[in-house]
Amino acid sequence: MSESSAAEKGYIHGYATTEQQRLIRQAELWKDRLILDGTVLAGGTRLLEVGCGAGAVLRILGESFPDVHLGGVDISPAQIEFARDHLAAHGVRADLDVADARSLPYETASFDHVWMMWVLEHMSEDDAKAALREARRVLAPGGRITVIETDYATIKVGPSSPAVTSVLSAVVGAMRAFGQSDAGTQLWGWLDEVGFSDIDPGERLLTFRGAEMTAMAHYFADAVEATIDNPALSSAEEAILRQGVRELREPGPGSWLRGVVHKAQASAGSRD
Template sequence: MTTTGYVHGYSRHETRRLGDQADTLARLLHADTVFAPGSRVLEVGCGVGAQTVHLVTGSPGAQVVAVDVSANSLARARARVAAQAPWARVDWIRADLFDLPFADAEFDHVFVCFVLEHLQDPEAALAALTRVLRPGGTVTVVEGDHASAFFHPDSARARAVVAHQIRLQADAGGDALVGRRLQPLLTAAGYRDVVVSPRTVYADRTRPELVEGFTRATFIAMVASVGDEAVAAGLTTRAEWDRGIEDLNRSAEDGGTFHYTFFKARAVRPAAPHTRGARST
């Protein structure tokens, strides 16, 4: 088992944050995520269904199967999709990524969004998914990179709280910087034709929907949520943490700017199955 604890928690606040993130970034991340009618698509680690809504909206004719290890998250996902895309037919399955209850080559496409950052061994996870993906089928992976965040006004205290969040995720076995690793991870896992594209978010007062939906409700909310853990771990004091969050919030005010980069990868499963650790020729 190589999953980690979910560093952001499972609160209703986190559910709302994930929804804000997905809705705000839908066009940026998923406008080109389109699967043919009748194709079988496996969404791995669907969580509360924040991305599932946009997956079924962009590919209404696809047969989507959504998997997550958390029964509570699956219940929230089912409710979200029923409310926002009531016409969609999704099969909801509780299962671990490393023990999927599907036949070999059962799916035409696999979709993985904001999952690898929480895994101790993302390469092993990607390799494991080749079993259920048909030869010639595709995998789509979306991940962020928290170290890509920069902002104005710049602040050492704000940069410190972001660094503490990255550290806490690493201590939990994850990698908040995994976006920059997608190409080598997919290649090592045995996929071919790997193409990675950066997806940049830039927000200032002329883009109020991004300031509110991403800078405030997604990124700052994510960092702020781990304050207690950062203090408990001795990474900072409460006063230092609060000043860092205060400085970070200035990037969402008039005169502030915020930048972040996501990475989206698409790759193909080759005809021959991949054996992890085997030499490629």
């Protein structure tokens, strides 16, 4: 998903139609394990997704909680245009705007819930905290935030190989260059610093095997492949990364993938 620093430095996955389709597949993979698990939204809740991308998460939330009033912002006009079409095709109503997460175009206390998923990882630390500060501003007193991020260094694949290990290391390096590879680990501190309370860091160690492993490996390979065409890579480095991607796409019997994901939730507290 895409926001502020992502636009300034270049959203690492790009904005092509293939990326929008990847975001839809990504949301489906995380639907039951992460998006809906532990999510409770009362009827009438005014929810804003910051960094809504292709609208895939909003569709899932809208279909699962039809009485919630949905809104979404993304810094990319192309993403918002795609999201409008995607949501309309599935009969989900949402008010979408092109906006920067650091400066939301809404009055103070306009929403009851703010949702961010794979957004802060694309920002500098200062921008991530600015986005969370803005999220708290637009939340009503006592409103809630859900922020989902990971720590890429925790992602492991087994059985492993030098090529797959190179892919995992390259992902950590790329996320560090473009944002925060350990955004999930930092969530508690960021939320506390900008004034949120009742913070649950929501740390989860997720392991995938069998059909789930195959689906997650393909999803991960898709994300990695979109970043390989980098002129800074030597031909040897590119070759081993492409080999690692091929191996990820063909997991053998007994293969597994695991990593730590944080689904942090917190209260905006009272208005200062």
